[in-house]
Amino acid sequence: MNVTTAVIGAGHAGLAASHFLTAASIDHVVLERGEVANSWRHERWDSLRLLTPNWLNRLPGSHYEGPDPDGYADMGEVVDFLERSAKDVPVRTGVTVTSVRRSAGGYTLTTDQGPVEARTVVIASGACNVASVPALAAAVPSSVEQVTPFGYRNPSRLPDGGVLVVGASATGVQLAAEIRRSGRPVVLSVGEHVRMPRVYEGRDVLWWMHNSGVWSQRYDEVDDLTRARRLPSPQLAGASTLDLNVLTALGVELVGRLSAIRDGAALFSGGLRNVAALADLKMNRLLDTFDQWAGTAPGERFAPTDVPGTARWRVDLGSGEIRSIVWATGFRPDYSWLDVPVVDPKGALTHDGGVLGDGLYALGLPVLRRRRSTFICGIEDDAREVVDHLRLHLAG
């Protein structure tokens, strides 16, 4: 097959790219290893809902029209939404790209359904293909079951008994809460994290991010872009605040960042108080930013994180107290199929706002062109600008 542009992945990013490619009359194909919205269908836990309220979830050419604009979509609703926006998109499902390499005319894609020649390529294969599990997991005793968010579905599939959840981003706090509510003792290992209230002064915190201009900050205006792109997802879940204080009230035990496993014991950093202080300070600065934008007096300020006076720094993994570990330690993209030297030693694409050079592009990555890029509602502007660049590249 010969196309002008090959888009890899039919998630929100690939579909948005197709929308603007069609608008620019650029012939293209969207190659999808599974079905449209495959990751949302098959790689998420049962209770997951989007962090963004429905009214924020727009894609080029479609927006939320249902009865609950302030609700948070479950995965079925996300899949429906993406499928609706895929109506006129030239998707080829069930096509796995196994290699992309430079060719005389652009790129040669090797797939399990035959080769594709394309002048330009948009990588829209997602930011969360693989669960990042720290190397120290290898030292966990075999009596303790280990699971990543890809394998986790709901608490009933975990062994009875105590659970160590490692990581306190959105994933970690959500899983810690529902596992605790299932009756299991939960220890939550907390490193640097992003604390946010669900609602500030009567508005969803993401309404503030969206409207105050925080999310509009461009990638080339961000002080430390590498850090911004690696920032953990905020501690949010559905309709109510889910910060460490809420978890403590639920009976979750907080410990520091997991720093080593030695002689069958998990050792946690003694720096828990500081990561909580950093998150509290950052949250308050964010709320100050909202107040300044709104031109109003400071609104509600939330209680500082209540860190236990003597957090444990050692948990014996062989004692039977902990029966399973949930690695909520982040995700990373998989570019093992990409035979173009655009991946840095840490596995990230070296791109400038989604532009990799020579007709190669990326979409759907954190802070790709602005802070909003991390979320579904950020794809429209990114896709428009990236496809604009691609169009000019084709024009030579």
Place this chain on the structure above:
Amino acid sequence: MTNGVNVQALLDAREVLKGAPEAAQFTWRASSKWQHGVHSTTRIEKFFGLGQEQSHKSESVFEADHPAIFAAEDNGITPIEYLLVGLASCLTAGIASVAQNRGIKLNSVEASVEGGHDIRGILGADSDVRNGFNDIKVTFSIDADAPRADIEALVAQSQKRSAVFDALTNPTNVTVEVA
């Protein structure tokens, strides 16, 4: 505005070392000699970094001993108190650097450090008691031309980038051999 920290040099070094991780590998060295009883003397002068041998301007000498209530001669502070020296000075250096970088003028920075220590551990009196500190508390009194939240942010950031804070709060592999 200056706290006397050459922040530009640190920022420049950060950029250079991003692309040259081998030059960032430092080895700090100390050599000690037993004197008598539990008294020892440790000297520090040379270290390795930026790809070559380096040296302090002059040698520093540290006496360590135990106090009289431990039936010792008290020729110097106890070894575990040196950890408090390291922690206080590392966090203080961090505060000065971060303040400089953020344009905050410091008028004074004072810290008091307390390490809680149950000595039944080192005496072997109770095998459930650890040898090291149970907890450490650092209290900073800072006078600076900045609101309290900004001062708290300095202290938090200094912990985040502190070598000694990290070394005390996280485990480190330690190898001790007989030459």
